[in-house]
Amino acid sequence: MFNPNELVLEKIRAVEEYDPATNELTGRYTQIENPSLKTSADGTPVTDAMGSEITTFYNAQTGTFDFTNSLFSLDLAASQFGTQKEVASATNKIIMPVSETIPIASDGTVVLKYAPVGTAGAEVKYVKVINENNTFGKTYEVSATAGDGKFTLDVASKTITLPSGVTGRAFVRYDKETENAVKVSKNTDGVPAVKSLLIHGIFHDPCNTNLVYAGVISVARAQIDPSSVEINLTADGKHAASYKLQKPYCDEKARLFDIIISED
Numbered sequence: 001m002f003n004p005n006e007l008v009l010e011k012i013r014a015v016e017e018y019d020p021a022t023n024e025l026t027g028r029y030t031q032i033e034n035p036s037l038k039t040s041a042d043g044t045p046v047t048d049a050m051g052s053e054i055t056t057f058y059n060a061q062t063g064t065f066d067f068t069n070s071l072f073s074l075d076l077a078a079s080q081f082g083t084q085k086e087v088a089s090a091t092n093k094i095i096m097p098v099s100e101t102i103p104i105a106s107d108g109t110v111v112l113k114y115a116p117v118g119t120a121g122a123e124v125k126y127v128k129v130i131n132e133n134n135t136f137g138k139t140y141e142v143s144a145t146a147g148d149g150k151f152t153l154d155v156a157s158k159t160i161t162l163p164s165g166v167t168g169r170a171f172v173r174y175d176k177e178t179e180n181a182v183k184v185s186k187n188t189d190g191v192p193a194v195k196s197l198l199i200h201g202i203f204h205d206p207c208n209t210n211l212v213y214a215g216v217i218s219v220a221r222a223q224i225d226p227s228s229v230e231i232n233l234t235a236d237g238k239h240a241a242s243y244k245l246q247k248p249y250c251d252e253k254a255r256l257f258d259i260i261i262s263e264d
Helices: 074-081
Strands: 008-018 025-029 032-047 053-069 094-103 109-111 126-130 136-142 150-154 159-161 169-178 194-204 212-224 239-245 257-262
Touching: 008 032, 025 074, 053 212, 074 239, 094 109
Parallel strands: 136 150
Antiparallel strands: 008 025, 008 194, 032 053, 053 239, 094 169, 109 159, 126 136, 126 169, 150 159, 194 212, 212 239, 212 257
8 A cells, every 4th residue: 555654855846827627738847946835824813801811713814825937937927917928930920129220331221120110101110320439329200202301111121211421320219010029018907817827846765766656736726826026038047926815615624735645
C-alpha cells in the first residue's frame, strides 16, 4: 500500500489555469520560484462570565497561493489585468506604434521601415529633424504639396520627402499594422476571472531519493489578486502573482484544494 507521510519536495514544475466551466487551459507558467500555499480563518472565541476562553470557533476559511515566475509572462499579465491576450492574424491585424530615427538622403527623402497606417493623407503627421550635434531641429508637418515647413508622404513607397537642403536625421513617429504580434491590454474596469488551478510538483522519498513521485495541488476556485500587480521591467526582473482561494459557493464539501501524491 502506498501511504507516504514525509516527503522531499523538489520543486513546483508548473502552474496551470483553467476555465472552471469548460476546463479549457487559459494559462501555463513553468518558471516557478518561491511558491507558497497558505490558509486562514476567522476565529470567534467563546468565553465564560469571567472572560476566560472556553473554545474558539473558526469559519470563513480561505487560502492564498503565491509564486514568482522567473520570466515575464504575457498570459499571466492578461490574467492579472482581467483581459485576454490578443493574437494577431491575417484577418485580425494589430496596430503597433513605431519610432524611427532615419538619415535624411541628399534629395531630402526619408524611407520608413514600414508602411504607416492612420488617417488617409496624414498617416505621419510630424517629422522632427535631429541635427548633426544630436540636438532637435525644426519640426515639419505633413502636406499634400511641398512647401516651407512641410513634407509630403507616399505611403505605398513608405517615403517622406522634406524640403530641399534639409540635412541630419529624421525622427518619425507613426503606427504600423501587423499580423505577427500579440497584445495585452489593461483596462480600468477589467476584473480577473475565477479560474481553477493545477499546481504540479515533483516529490522524493526521503529514505530513497531515487524514488520520484508526481504530485498535484488541485484548486477548485481561484481568483488572481489584481490589487497590487508589479511587473519588473528589467532583464533580471521577476513576475509575481497571488491567487485568492475560495470554496465553490454551492459545494457541500466546502473544498478549498486537494493535495494528491501518486506513486506511478
